[in-house]
Amino acid sequence: MRDGRIVAERYRSGEDWKWDLSLGVVDFGPETLHDIRSVSKSVTSLLFVLPELATVIAIAGGSYDSADQTSTASAVLEAILA
DSSP: OBTTBOOOOOOOEEEEEETTEEEEEEEOOTTOOOOOHHHHHHHHHHHHHHHHHHHHHHHHTTOOOGGGHHHHHHHHHHHHHO
């Protein structure tokens, strides 16, 4: 991504699964649907752990303020997504 636009993409062939059922080798492309359950779990976990992570970072940096924990978590999320 550059300036909010996709500048490069690459798609390959590979084995795909639906639950425990192999769908065989699939030619993946921009229109190929994907099972995102694992990604969803990862993003949800990140959102739950973010305030704790922000606290650890703030304490390590010597700038912890419990009243400012929400804005610290927001700053960490922005840095991760940048």
